[in-house]
């Protein structure tokens with residue numbers, strides 16, 4: 001067998017082997033889900049819920065390593081920062097601050113992340129989306 005074939009064979013075996021590494025794709029129960037006006041909620045559901053809630057819709061490629069590792073990391077990391085499924089367990093002060101951060105992240109084009117926007121057409125926030133989230137966020141002002 002030639003070297004190239006050997007290397008390809010090893011890669012293939014590795015690719016099969018890594019499929020057996022456990023990946024956390026759990027959707028825990030919701031406690032204190034966010035309430036927001038209809039259009040704000042439906043926008044957040046479409047653009048943010050996959051990583052910032054317990055209602056993640058795991059796509060088929062989230063079952064294929066090594067992509068699954070990246071997605072699982074994004075979701076579990078994203079939930080640590082902002083979890084819309086536990087929003088109402090936060091203090092009003094925390095809600096106000098996080099809502100403000102949500103607007104800022106969207107305004108500077110950082111959220112949803114670029115890779116996510118590539119994979120999910122239509123998830124790039126429009127100016128109107130941002131304005132509506134901003135208005136909702138302003139409701140938390142002291």
Ligand code: HEC
Pocket residue numbers: 044047048049050051052073074075077078081082098101102103105106111112113116125
């Ligand atoms: C593909 C997964 C994904 C999506 C979709 C996503 N986020 Fe995030 N978000 C993350 C991750 C991962 C972090 C953790 C820190 C980082 O990478 O900046 C994060 C962090 C944040 C933070 C905290 C920022 C900080 O550094 O403190 C805010 C606020 C936020 N996201 C808002 C949003 C909003 C609003 C949306 C929808 C418009 C959204 N995100 C969509 C993955 C995502």
